[in-house]
Amino acid sequence: MAQTNGTTKISYDPNFTSAVINATGPNCSPRLREVMTALIHHVHDFAREVNLTTDEYMAGVSLLNWAGQMSTDRRNEGQLVTDVIGLESLVDEITYKQASAHSGSATSSAILGPFWRDTPERRWGESVVDKVPDDGKVAWVYGRVTDAATGQPIKGALVDIWQASTNGLYEQQDPDQPDHNLRGKFRTDDEGNYAFYCLRPTPYPVPGDGPAGKLLDLLDRHHYRPGHIHFIVLADNYKSITTQVFDNETEYLDNDSVFAVKDGLTVKFSPRKGDTKANWELKYNISMAPLEEKGAGNVPSAPVASY
Amino acid sequence: MAQTNGTTKISYDPNFTSAVINATGPNCSPRLREVMTALIHHVHDFAREVNLTTDEYMAGVSLLNWAGQMSTDRRNEGQLVTDVIGLESLVDEITYKQASAHSGSATSSAILGPFWRDTPERRWGESVVDKVPDDGKVAWVYGRVTDAATGQPIKGALVDIWQASTNGLYEQQDPDQPDHNLRGKFRTDDEGNYAFYCLRPTPYPVPGDGPAGKLLDLLDRHHYRPGHIHFIVLADNYKSITTQVFDNETEYLDNDSVFAVKDGLTVKFSPRKGDTKANWELKYNISMAPLEEKGAGNVPSAPVASY
Numbered sequence: 001m002a003q004t005n006g007t008t009k010i011s012y013d014p015n016f017t018s019a020v021i022n023a024t025g026p027n028c029s030p031r032l033r034e035v036m037t038a039l040i041h042h043v044h045d046f047a048r049e050v051n052l053t054t055d056e057y058m059a060g061v062s063l064l065n066w067a068g069q070m071s072t073d074r075r076n077e078g079q080l081v082t083d084v085i086g087l088e089s090l091v092d093e094i095t096y097k098q099a100s101a102h103s104g105s106a107t108s109s110a111i112l113g114p115f116w117r118d119t120p121e122r123r124w125g126e127s128v129v130d131k132v133p134d135d136g137k138v139a140w141v142y143g144r145v146t147d148a149a150t151g152q153p154i155k156g157a158l159v160d161i162w163q164a165s166t167n168g169l170y171e172q173q174d175p176d177q178p179d180h181n182l183r184g185k186f187r188t189d190d191e192g193n194y195a196f197y198c199l200r201p202t203p204y205p206v207p208g209d210g211p212a213g214k215l216l217d218l219l220d221r222h223h224y225r226p227g228h229i230h231f232i233v234l235a236d237n238y239k240s241i242t243t244q245v246f247d248n249e250t251e252y253l254d255n256d257s258v259f260a261v262k263d264g265l266t267v268k269f270s271p272r273k274g275d276t277k278a279n280w281e282l283k284y285n286i287s288m289a290p291l292e293e294k295g296a297g298n299v300p301s302a303p304v305a306s307y
Numbered sequence: 308m309a310q311t312n313g314t315t316k317i318s319y320d321p322n323f324t325s326a327v328i329n330a331t332g333p334n335c336s337p338r339l340r341e342v343m344t345a346l347i348h349h350v351h352d353f354a355r356e357v358n359l360t361t362d363e364y365m366a367g368v369s370l371l372n373w374a375g376q377m378s379t380d381r382r383n384e385g386q387l388v389t390d391v392i393g394l395e396s397l398v399d400e401i402t403y404k405q406a407s408a409h410s411g412s413a414t415s416s417a418i419l420g421p422f423w424r425d426t427p428e429r430r431w432g433e434s435v436v437d438k439v440p441d442d443g444k445v446a447w448v449y450g451r452v453t454d455a456a457t458g459q460p461i462k463g464a465l466v467d468i469w470q471a472s473t474n475g476l477y478e479q480q481d482p483d484q485p486d487h488n489l490r491g492k493f494r495t496d497d498e499g500n501y502a503f504y505c506l507r508p509t510p511y512p513v514p515g516d517g518p519a520g521k522l523l524d525l526l527d528r529h530h531y532r533p534g535h536i537h538f539i540v541l542a543d544n545y546k547s548i549t550t551q552v553f554d555n556e557t558e559y560l561d562n563d564s565v566f567a568v569k570d571g572l573t574v575k576f577s578p579r580k581g582d583t584k585a586n587w588e589l590k591y592n593i594s595m596a597p598l599e600e601k602g603a604g605n606v607p608s609a610p611v612a613s614y
Contacts, residue, residue, distance in 0.1 A: 010404045012397070020393035020566055025527025032525055038357045040392050042349040047397050050345045051405055054419075054549075057389075057398040065385040068375015078372040082364075085347050086327035090319070090354050091364040097317045098358055112361075218339055220332025242361075259327055 010051075017044045063211045070210045074172040076114035080212040083111065083258035084221075092242075093262075099239065099289075110244035111260050113230060115170045116162060122184040127197035127277070130178040133166045139280035140272055142195035145188045145233060148287040153192025157235035157288070160185045161198065163228070168204030200269055200280050201227035203251050206258065216257060226252040226261060231286075238288035245284060317358075324351045370518045377517045381479040383421035387519040390418065390565035391528075399549075400569070406546065406596075417551035418567050420537060422477045423469060429491040434504035434584070437485040440473045446587035447579055449502035452495050452540060455594040460499025464542035464595070467492045468505065470535070475511030507576055507587050508534035510558050513565065523564060533559040533568060538593075545595035552591060 021037050028036075046052070063081070070077040082088055088111040096109045122128065129138060145157040162183040164170050171177040186194045205223035207213055216223050227250035233241040246253060248266040272281035328344050335343075353359070370388070377384040389395055395418040403416045429435065436445060452464040469490040471477050478484040493501045512530035514520055523530050534557035540548040553560060555573040579588035 012400055012404065016393065016397060016400070016566070023526070023528050023562065023564075023566075027527040028525065035357050035359070035363065036392070036526065038353050042353040043392065043394055044397055046345050046349040047394065047401060050342050051401050052342070052398050053405070054398055054402040056342065057395065058386075061383065061385045061389060064371055065375040065378040065383065068372040068385070069378070071372040071376065076368065076372065078368045078375070079365075082368060085343070085350065086323065087350055087354065088364065090323060090351055091359050091361055093319055093323070094354060094358050095361045097319065098360070218335065219330070219343065220334040221330055255330065259323070259330075 012048055017041060020044070063215070066211045074117060075207075077207075077210045077212060079112075079114040080206060080210070080258075081215065083113070083260075084206070084212050084216055084219075086259040088112070089259040089262075092260075109242055110262065110265055111258065112232075112242050113244075113258070113260075115164075115172070116160075116230065116232070117172060117183075119160070119162070119180045119183045119185060121158075122186060122196065124186060124189060125195045125197075126184065126186075128161065128163075128182050128184040129197060129199055130181040133199075135166045137200040137280055138197055138278040139200045139269055139282055140195065140275060140278045141198055141229070141282045141284060142193065143284040143286060144192045145194065145235065145286045145288060146192055147238070148289045151287075153188070153190075154235050154238065154288060155188060155190050155192060157188045157192070157194070157233060157238075157286075158185055159188065159194045159196075159286075160232040160234070161196065162230045163198055163201050164204045166199065166202050168202075173207065197278055198229060201229050201247050201250065203227050221257065222252075222255070223257055224252045225256055225258060226250040228260075233286050233288065235288055237291050239291055241286065241288060245282075319355055324348060327351070370522070373518045381424060382514075384514075384517045384519060386419075386421040387513060387517070387565075388522065390420070390567075391513070391519050391523055391526075393566040395419075396566040396569075399567075416549055417569065417572055418565065419539075419549050420551075420565070420567075422471075422479070423467075423537065423539070424479060424490075426467070426469070426487050426490045426492060428465075429493060429503070431493060431496060432502045432504075433491065433493075435468065435470075435489050435491040436504060436506055437488040440506075442473045444507040444587055445504055445585040446507045446576055446589055447502065447504055447582060447585045448536070448589045448591060449500065450590055450592040451499045452501065452542065452593045452595060453499055454545070455596045458594075460495070460497075461542045461545065461595060462495060462497050462499060464495040464499070464501070464540060464545075464593075465492055466495065466501045466503075466593075467539040467541070468503065469537045470505055470508050471511045473506065473509050475509075480514065504585055505536060508536050508554050508557065510534050528564065529559075529562070530564055531559045532563055532565060533557040535567075540593050540595065542595055544598050546598055548593065548595060552589075 021040050024033055067077040067081050092109055092111045145154045146152060147154055165177060165182055171181040171183060184196060186196055188194045203224050203226055208223055213223060227247045228244045231243050244260060244265060245267045246261055246265050248268050253261055267282055267284060269280045269282050272278050328347050331340055374384040374388050399416055399418045452461045453459060454461055472484060472489055478488040478490060491503060493503055495501045510531050510533055515530055520530060534554045535551045538550050551567060551572060552574045553568055553572050555575050560568055574589055574591060576587045576589050579585050
């Protein structure tokens, strides 16, 4: 427990952390006890290791309160703050690998991010680009959703996608974009196929007007994310998939501000011929792991995607 | 990096945490780099140790966002959430001991807590009890503020105090209490003396309507704090003091829900004779450490209190 501050060694109460942990009552759930025991240990050790001052602690509390105050049903700034220190991406890795250990799947998932919101279903093959920006490149994205075990097509799967516009903003951040622009849910047809038009994705900065942007500035880091499209894929009796696909020609692939890029998530857009509505296309197949009756432990959805 | 989940061993990317830390730019302040490096290490280790799932992570983010959304200039719920896991009290110990290592002082400080708010100055000896509750016991609290080095009285020091009423609520939580009830700032006179009437403090629960109360419930812990009076003492050229005094006859002295009770913070109220306004009294002297020119490092105020 001895701590140093320059040449001064200081001892802190060696019983404090165990006293806090032992305050937990007998009716706490075993899992919450496990999680909170580890959290309290690490938070206390962190404070002692750096000799955290009251002023620094209060600055941290203010930053977290600020994040909550900025959060609405259209924006999750608390999530974004944890994203810039890599926590959501790490938790995604943990959850995915825990699930994969049971299902045997191997393709990477990716973080949800703070900009998903519920959106109406669109027609098969419809464009999510309700307003094409002058510098926008329209792409036809299509593929088949199949059962990872049997290879059979999954009819009626829901493919929920969203992306930022070329100005770096999601529609809910941008009064100049129509409501639900660049966002849509699509059902697969009888052969398991889905398709839609969207923009070829471009890099954008995470919002700089809140605590996540402030933290990036203080850490002397850039705000940018590589160009990507978000996917959630849902089907009855299958584990849901949350992922992102990254254009392999985008900037920031190797220094994403929220650390979401992983092996197997980059995709190649190809030129598209004979379509007056799009000059680019991307084929992206998705295979879904069936829900298991047993053996999956208490981990949620197992993402399995291929292309 | 090998983790276990039942019988399944899972390895997580061994380079992920260092990649996040190394994203910090060259112009980050050395202290922030030190603090954030330790924070990222501990947060990531915590997530890997417990195999934190996406659902659990999102529950934590929602809880922190909720805390921010409940916080106003009258309430700091983010602070209260950290209080119930002992962080503010630990940081208080760290800050105090860091300061004491230089000033040589030894009396304990205590946490600010989330219910301080700025309040007008009152007259010397005035009562802060603008409305005496039926079950309230009024006490005369008085003492002298002196220089810890010379023992000389400090004239014009500001003694800022606040306490909950017998119903367990601070005035800003309670529409039935007058504005600034049980709260006041007092100046010491030429001999360094201060005095006021207040209530003999009583235990109360921390607010149960937000995430801190929710967390206490989930942890199967009670919500109560032992009866106490908050003090902040300020004087030009002296280190400020933030502390609490606990009635040595109160309940919950050994299981404060925010872990603020420390050695040297308990006080004894005595019966008071010949005063129609109060049946109890407390003498509480305060000695303040002079601000040092050098050697105090970057730690804030050094609390020094005696009674």
